[in-house]
Amino acid sequence: MTLDVGILGYRFMGVAHSNALARLPMFFPDAPDVNRDVLVGRDEDAVTAAADRLGFDRIATDWRDVVDDVDVFYNLGPNHVHREPSVAALEADTAVFCEKPLAPTRSDAESMAAAAADSTAQSGTAFNYRFVPAIQYARNLVEDGVLGDIRHFRGRYLQDWLVDPDAPWSWRNDAEMAGSGALGDLGAHTVDLARFLLSDVAGDVERVSGHLRTFTDERPVKGGEETRPVTVDDAYSAQVGFENGAMGTLEGSRVADGHKNAHTIEIEGTKGALKFDLERLNELQLLTEGDRGFQRVLVTDQDDPYVEQWWPPGHALGWEHAVVHENYEFLTAVADGGSFAPSFEDGLAAQRVLDAVQRSDERGEWVQVD
Structure with missing residues (x-):
């Protein structure tokens, strides 16, 4: 099974998670197969350039076109964009991995956790440390x-x-x-x-x-x-x-x-x-x-x-390796139907x-x- 992944956001965290997806088959051979399917951003020229550099098949300028069209949706946008796309994806039973903090407010976080509880799809919060x-x-x-x-x-x-x-x-x-x-x-x-x-x-x-x-x-x-x-x-x-x-x-x-x-x-x-x-x-x-x-x-x-x-x-690891590890654990949980924390x-x-x-x-x- 190959998981089609869509990522919202192509700057700092978008690069970090795209790098992790690329590293998985090299160092974690038992990780599920992943296809970097679609990269999402509002600026069409910028997201097109980023998709080419980060190895995505296509782009979208509206997350609404993506959340029910992929197996896994990474929400790496600014905090105020966490709730609506994540809830929509979970309602479509698409697995969601969301950057921290889960939301800008407690009420938004509560609605996101409720959507996760009601969905059959896996969800995770990106506390990489x-x-x-x-x-x-x-x-x-x-x-x-x-x-x-x-x-x-x-x-x-x-x-x-x-x-x-x-x-x-x-x-x-x-x-x-x-x-x-x-x-x-x-x-x-x-x-x-x-x-x-x-x-x-x-x-x-x-x-x-x-x-x-x-x-x-x-x-x-x-x-x-x-x-x-x-x-x-x-x-x-x-x-x-x-x-x-x-x-x-x-x-x-x-x-x-x-x-x-x-x-x-x-x-x-x-x-x-x-x-x-x-x-x-x-x-x-x-x-x-x-x-x-x-x-x-x-x-x-x-x-x-x-x-x-x-x-x-004795050969030191770095910050990026923790992001690879969390991606391995989350995507394995998605593929196998197992549990994942942090949820x-x-x-x-x-x-x-x-x-x-x-x-x-x-x-x-x-x-x-x-």
């Missing part, structure tokens, strides 16, 4: 009790691409299109990793106290002299409480000077601790009971998750936490995650 081998190794350590009872979770995601107040305005700076700024763009990843790593042993995030801040109120429009208002946060922070009583802190910023893509996770328990940094994604820092300090663990052995598909031990329900669970952080900031008090 779950598929970094070191993160999967960390999860196994936590679930095997190596760290003991979990007491602390610390997640930070820091970038600096908006430090300059003259950096141009984009849809990511607009609340109507993005929903939120650093909170949804970066915080969604951190919340999902907290759930992925800890939910089986510490439960979900139960309550939050959040703080959002916008440092630059308007930005210039690229190629012109006008400016547009920034209506989302540049940075956020939150204290969180887990169901088992563990404490957590979350932080994200797109104006953290000197940080390019620094997603760091720290977990401490009664018997040990671990640290992970996305900028060194082949490594874990691990402290186990009786150790005097953290030890560096290189997660590139042949028996580490996914590594046997790639290179000999739309996982995307909604993360959105509920983000929504609670926003509500907490507005109210100036702790709030429960509904």
